[in-house]
Amino acid sequence: MISLVNVNKYYKNDEESLHVLKNINLAIAPGEMIAIMGPSGSGKSTLINLLGFIDKQFEGQYLFEGKALLTSSDEILSKIRNQTVGFVFQNFSLIENNTVFENVELPLLYNGYKFHQTEEKVMAVLKKVGLADKADKHLKQLSGGQQQRVAIARALINQPKFLIADEPTGALDSHTSEEIMKLFVDLNTQDQVTIILVTHNPDMVPYCSRLISIRDGEIIEDKALRQ
Template sequence: MIELKNINKYYRSEEETLHVLKDINLFADAGEMIAVMGPSGSGKSTLINTLGFIDTKFDGEYLFEGENLVTSSDDRLSKVRNEIVGFVFQNFSLIENNTVYENVELPLLYSGLGFHQTKERVMTALEKVGLADKAEKHPKQLSGGQQQRVAIARALINQPKFLIADEPTGALDTHTSQEIMELFQELNRNEGATIFMVTHDPEVVPYCTRLVSIRDGAIIEDKAVVSE
């Protein structure tokens, strides 16, 4: 599904050149749940921005289902991001003034659907994350775990080819983190969702099928995670 071939990324200023990603080769099949792990400054955020078509300035080749989409126009890339990738962030990134329903609906409206076409899909997504009864609530009326579930429903709404979850449990307590990771695992196992889980937390890794460790811009480990 995804092939990164000899990816190198540099940040250049007048004073210096920073080599942020170093000869990254990464292959991912549909249905994998991959933990991308590394300390702050390791390059994992840059790697994820590359995977999510956010950062397209790099050396090397990124093939998605055999096609190089990075050479596309900005308009096409925006469409690709909206349709192919679902993003879940540590701070939920919900719109406070919108209801849960409206937050989840938003990507559908961006992709051109009318209000009358969205209801069934929004409610199905909310049911998947166990929040069908919270559709008319606002984010501030929900717990942190519930807000993250809304963010996951929003990420799923366009039926993306893969999800990128960037430290999705970073703002949650231990019990809630466990619930959210079980939800991701369920989506992976039952729905076949392909998930990249960016984390620095070793407790997240056992929920995944594979671990990719990155340090100083290079992949230092890539191995299957054995379920206990």
């Protein structure tokens, strides 16, 4: 599904050029659940910005389903990103004044759906993450774990080809983190959702099927963890 070939990324200013991704070669197949792990400053965030079609200023080749999409215009690329990838963040990135339903509905509206067309889809995905009874609640009425489930539902609503979860348990306690990771595993194994999980927490890695370790902008390890 995803293929990076000899990808290099530089940040340049007037005085120097910083080489932040170095000869990255990476293939991701549909249905994988991958952990990308590395210390702060290793290049994890740069890599996922590239994978998520946010950053297209790099050297090398990014093929998605055999096509080099990053030559597209910003408008086309934005539409592809909305339909292709779902993002889950550490801080949830939800809209506080909206209900659970409205937060999950929003990507559908961006994608051209009308208000009367969204209810069935939103309720189905809320049921999938165990929040069907919370649709009319506001965020302040939810726990941190429930808010992250809302964020996951929002990421799934357009049926993306893959999810990028950036430190999704970073703001949660260990028990809630375990619940969220089990939800990701269920989505991966039962619904075949492809998941790219970025973490610095080794406790999250065993939930995944593959580990990619990155340090100083280079992939130093790529190994299978479970079938």
